[in-house]
Amino acid sequence: MVTDFxxxxxxxxxxxxxxxxxxxxxxxxxxxxxxxxxxxSVSVVFAYLFSIAFKHTTVNRDQKGRKNPQAVGKDCVHRFLQSPKIDWNRFTALLAAAVIRLEFEPLYGKSSEKVADRRCLVIDDSSFKRSRSKKVELLATCFDHAHHVFYRGFRMLTLGYTDGQSFLPVAQCAMSTENEKMRINDASEVEQGTPGHTRRQMAQKKATESMLDLIDCAKDAGLEASYVLFDSWFSAPAQVTAILEKGYDVVCMVKKGNTKYACADGLKRDVSQIFRSSKKRRGLSKYLLSQVVSIMDGQGREREVKLVFVRSRSNRKDFLVLLSTDIALDEQEIVALYGNRWSIEVFFKNCKSQLRLEKGNQSLNYDEISAHIALVFTQYMMLSYLRRLNTDERSIGELFLAMVEEMKDTAFDNAMELILYLFIDKVAQAEPQLQQRLYELADLFISTLPDLMRDQLRRAS
Known part of the structure; x- marks a missing residue:
């Protein structure tokens, strides 16, 4: 299935x-x-860049092997990607909102209200390594908390959307650092008020501040969700209350630190003290303990939250703590909602291994790096949409490989169309009275095929 663009x-x-x-x-x-x-035109340049990932190549390699000198040129590509006037976060947020509004929300109407209430925003970061680079704009020395090593590059702070079935990336920021000692290169001078200037400012903030900017971006795009999910790195009470003020409830994991929570008896305890002083559930329960406590917001007001203690899978003697600002949720629903956060980890894995997130662009320009990430986000959105559209049980990786094969067989459509027309012409010449019946049988056969194959054959016919 290929279109000549x-x-x-x-x-x-x-x-x-x-x-x-x-x-x-x-x-x-x-x-x-x-x-x-x-x-x-912009549409031709964007379509060309979109197709690169499915050709197992990069822009530079593709440009060197071009047979048509009139095609999209290298300078045209880089001018487009390096434009500071394009707001890539707004683009991905509006596109995600359109996919949700036109494709996902009609499905919610056919489902129970509980399914619709599981719409969540997910926040997490992942390493974006440029280990061999020296002159990349805003390049920084970052710490990989998963492997406990330092690396050169960025922290890709990402906001996504999930309903428990599909995941869509919404907005991102390739975080440098606010610490000048850890920042290898400074930002280039860009006209103030442009999206490029805003991107560079966001990259030099704290991740906890940029996270709120990404949520605002999703909200401005009209993207509706009930909860925000994140892990323990962003679970400070100040962050939780800041998200509450934006109109979202929070479900997150809590660190076993010194953060104190006001208990029902008036005493303030950390999560370890709460666990030791409370009676646990026995047997094979999915959670060990649940307790409603209070945290303080920035104005000194108390906010009730529910803490749910669950047994650690890796160490049955240990426990994990989940926090929910919606105390009406039961404990099992809180555990299930937090489980939806794993979809963003799958997203990171697929983008790096299949869509060449880190290796697909080696530019020194920060705007081009942001544009490349937005293109990868768009590619993932399409794969996620196709999977949802066809209720496809295949993984995103398998869908990607199917798209690669589709790009290889560029002449398949023309061959299919030629064979179909030749067959109909020959039958019509020999038996003219069978022509109408042949079309009816062909339509009956095509209507029983899967959606993608049916649309393909109808287009060819």
Whole structure:
């Protein structure tokens, strides 16, 4: 399934063609500042860049092997990616909101209210390594908490959306650091008030502050959710109350630190003290203990939260603590909601291993790095949409490989169309009275096929 996109070389899957048309991808791009006065249009440049990941190559390698000198050129590509006037976070947030509104929400209407209430925003960060780089803008020395080592690059702070079935990336920030001693290179001078200037400012904030900016971005795009999920790195009471003030409830994991919670008896205890002083549930219960406590917001007001203690899978003598600001939720629902946070870990894995998140672009320019990440987000959105559309049990990785095969077989559509027309012509010449019956039988056969195959054959016929 392939569509010729203005050039025989710049071929894009028909899956992206239908995706772009249904969700007005190019109109959203224009709203976010992606405009050109002359030369190759924005839609052609974006479609070309979108197809690169499915060709197992990079822009530079593809440019060197181009047979058509009139195709999208290298300078055109880099000018587009390095534009400080394109708001990539707004683009991905608006696109995610469109996918949710047009594709996911109609499904919620057919489901129970409980399914609709599981709409969540998920926040997490992952390493974005540029280990061999020296001159990348805003390059920093970061610490990998998973492997306990330092590396050169960025922390890719990401906000996503999940309903328990699908995951969509919404916004991101390639975090440098506010610590000048750990920042290897400073930011380039960019016109104030442009999205490029805003990106650079956000990258030099604390992650806890940038996290709130990403939530604002999702809210401005009209993306509706009931909960925000994150792990223990962002679970300080100040962060929890800041998100509450934005209109979202929080479900997160809590550190076993010195943070004190006001208990029902008036005493303040940390989670370890609460666990030791409370009676635990016996047997094979999914949780050990549940208790409603209070935290203080920035104005000194108390907010009730529910702490749920669950047994650690890796060490049955240890425990983990989940926090929910919605105390009406039962304990099992809190555990199930927090389990949806794992979808962002799967997203990071697929983007790095399949969509070449880290290795697909080696630019020194911060705007181009942000644009590359936004392109990868768009590619993942399309794969997630296709999986949801066809209720496909395959993984995102398998869908990616299917798209790669689709890009390889660029002549399949033309061959299918030619065979079908030749067959109908030959039958019509020999038996003219059978022509109408043949079309009826073909339509009956095609209607029983899966959606993608059915649309493909109907397009060819």
């Amino acid at each position: 203005h050039s025989n070389d710049d071929i894009l899957s028909t899956s992206f063609g239908s995706f772009a048309k249904k969700f007005n991808v190019f109109s959203i791009l224009a709203k976010c500042g992606a405009k050109k006065l002359r030369g190759v």
